[in-house]
Amino acid sequence: MASTTALSFEAALSACADAIERTLDGLLAATVQPGEIARPARLTDAMRYAALGGGKRLRPFLMVESAALFGASGEGVLRAASALEMVHCYSLVHDDLPAMDDDDLRRGRPTLHRHMDEAAAILAGDALLTFAFDVMADPATHAEPSVRADLVLGLARGSGLGGMAGGQMLDLEAEGRYDGGRPLTLDAPAIRRLQAMKTGALLAFAAEAGAILGRAAPAERKALLAYGKALGAAFQVADDILDVEASSAAMGKATGKDAARGKGTLVGILGLEEARAERDRLARDAVESLAGFGPAADRLREAARFAAERRS
Amino acid sequence: MASTTALSFEAALSACADAIERTLDGLLAATVQPGEIARPARLTDAMRYAALGGGKRLRPFLMVESAALFGASGEGVLRAASALEMVHCYSLVHDDLPAMDDDDLRRGRPTLHRHMDEAAAILAGDALLTFAFDVMADPATHAEPSVRADLVLGLARGSGLGGMAGGQMLDLEAEGRYDGGRPLTLDAPAIRRLQAMKTGALLAFAAEAGAILGRAAPAERKALLAYGKALGAAFQVADDILDVEASSAAMGKATGKDAARGKGTLVGILGLEEARAERDRLARDAVESLAGFGPAADRLREAARFAAERRS
Numbered sequence: 001m002a003s004t005t006a007l008s009f010e011a012a013l014s015a016c017a018d019a020i021e022r023t024l025d026g027l028l029a030a031t032v033q034p035g036e037i038a039r040p041a042r043l044t045d046a047m048r049y050a051a052l053g054g055g056k057r058l059r060p061f062l063m064v065e066s067a068a069l070f071g072a073s074g075e076g077v078l079r080a081a082s083a084l085e086m087v088h089c090y091s092l093v094h095d096d097l098p099a100m101d102d103d104d105l106r107r108g109r110p111t112l113h114r115h116m117d118e119a120a121a122i123l124a125g126d127a128l129l130t131f132a133f134d135v136m137a138d139p140a141t142h143a144e145p146s147v148r149a150d151l152v153l154g155l156a157r158g159s160g161l162g163g164m165a166g167g168q169m170l171d172l173e174a175e176g177r178y179d180g181g182r183p184l185t186l187d188a189p190a191i192r193r194l195q196a197m198k199t200g201a202l203l204a205f206a207a208e209a210g211a212i213l214g215r216a217a218p219a220e221r222k223a224l225l226a227y228g229k230a231l232g233a234a235f236q237v238a239d240d241i242l243d244v245e246a247s248s249a250a251m252g253k254a255t256g257k258d259a260a261r262g263k264g265t266l267v268g269i270l271g272l273e274e275a276r277a278e279r280d281r282l283a284r285d286a287v288e289s290l291a292g293f294g295p296a297a298d299r300l301r302e303a304a305r306f307a308a309e310r311r312s
Numbered sequence: 313m314a315s316t317t318a319l320s321f322e323a324a325l326s327a328c329a330d331a332i333e334r335t336l337d338g339l340l341a342a343t344v345q346p347g348e349i350a351r352p353a354r355l356t357d358a359m360r361y362a363a364l365g366g367g368k369r370l371r372p373f374l375m376v377e378s379a380a381l382f383g384a385s386g387e388g389v390l391r392a393a394s395a396l397e398m399v400h401c402y403s404l405v406h407d408d409l410p411a412m413d414d415d416d417l418r419r420g421r422p423t424l425h426r427h428m429d430e431a432a433a434i435l436a437g438d439a440l441l442t443f444a445f446d447v448m449a450d451p452a453t454h455a456e457p458s459v460r461a462d463l464v465l466g467l468a469r470g471s472g473l474g475g476m477a478g479g480q481m482l483d484l485e486a487e488g489r490y491d492g493g494r495p496l497t498l499d500a501p502a503i504r505r506l507q508a509m510k511t512g513a514l515l516a517f518a519a520e521a522g523a524i525l526g527r528a529a530p531a532e533r534k535a536l537l538a539y540g541k542a543l544g545a546a547f548q549v550a551d552d553i554l555d556v557e558a559s560s561a562a563m564g565k566a567t568g569k570d571a572a573r574g575k576g577t578l579v580g581i582l583g584l585e586e587a588r589a590e591r592d593r594l595a596r597d598a599v600e601s602l603a604g605f606g607p608a609a610d611r612l613r614e615a616a617r618f619a620a621e622r623r624s
Binding site: 032033034035036037038039040042043044047090094097099100117118119120122123125126127129130131133134136137138139144145146148149150152153154155156157158159160161162163165166167168169170172173177178193196197201 | 344345346347348349350351352354355356359402406409411412429430431432434435437438439441442443445446448449450451456457458460461462464465466467468469470471472473474475477478479480481482484485489490505508509513
């Protein structure tokens, strides 16, 4: 899929989501790959339930648009973007588990462990995470091995101990899962760090990965990473604001949950107005990170505003 | 660690286990890597509990010895072997969860979800799996990007939907988790396939990965893969036999569990004598796969016999 500058932002986001859906559908087909022994139907079904049919596919969009900036497009980019989305989907499945956030609904549908069972949800998450690295390392994704190795490394760093998984642990601690059940009183820097790990790291990688796929110069790659970090932070402050504001129907999941769990949020610490100001400042930072790129980066600039201003 | 032909097999296995323990200890230290934001102590602790202080480290041993056959040794090989062991350890943590096999003991210690809690066990498993790919893709593991990408791809194929994770799903089905709670009646080929996925694929990769690290010729890599597959199958038949024979004390976990769960095993279908004959035949197949390698492969030949004849 090439960059689609003639479309509105929403139409471009939707067109990308369709392309990702098709790519994920193909990757998660019953067809056994070399090195695989069989694809058990129940596990394939569980992975498809978790990965297909929903979501804005914002992370893939960021990767696709960032890659386009450096002249990379086509099936390989869609494969890499789909791999990233698999990691996002696995994290939702595991976070929804009874032992974690214990959610029954996700995008208006029963969560995977409610739809099937906990064992299937644990295994499907594991297998999606594993498959993401499979796809990233596959020559079909990029001809250059160093690009594939860099994609794997960036994805792993963004989603592991020092990124998303670590952020989820900090989140559980903040909710009072440990230390006698009392929620932790986090200050604003601690909340920002938690969010940078839990959500920001993967969004930042999405933008950086486009630069990796397009073999961008180090300074360009750094600019895309800075863009992704600022966008990710804006996205998460927006999420905190939405958690307070949005109705349950509009989100497709229970809201106000953070407050109900006693979790500190930036809105709680800064107040709604100051939180909105921080969100908008971060969105501007993201846009300014792209100062060197001219009109070709307009989609990414729109994406930063979209992440900050989204209503769901 | 170079190949250690002067030692007995048990001493060589033990020396390798020590080297892997040291490498894992270093990799799972508190030190934050580039691209990581922080390493939350509770998650690091959970990962260390899962990965350190136990196990024969048979998979790393196979990789180290296979790599030595092609002239590869040192820190990079130990890192790759430790990454593989992380995947093995993650699989034990998730398989032990209440929603899966619901085990309280592992290697004579409380399982991680008993030692900490289920959320920590799920997250530590996720983070170990993710970190394994991080280590494989890191330039510190091998200078050549194509080697790193091949390691990632092989590890992912062996441990994902078409390998270990898929095998665990087949195992849950075989136990009667689905279809109204009735255990499935698997025939011998279905049991062999289940075992090839659940256990065999990762053992086969262990041997193949040494060939990848040593940049072996395709025919040599194929021979190591064949060796690993046969060894993996022998290992699993030996496990079925041990499950029937061994005492609870010697194994450090409850035994006879497969039978208690109504699971079909090769011993149940073939009888003990025929199962022993199959195990020994597979061990011989493994040894014969190494026919082209001369005395340098003696350690691997011993490993095949060890996998078949082990008493725990």
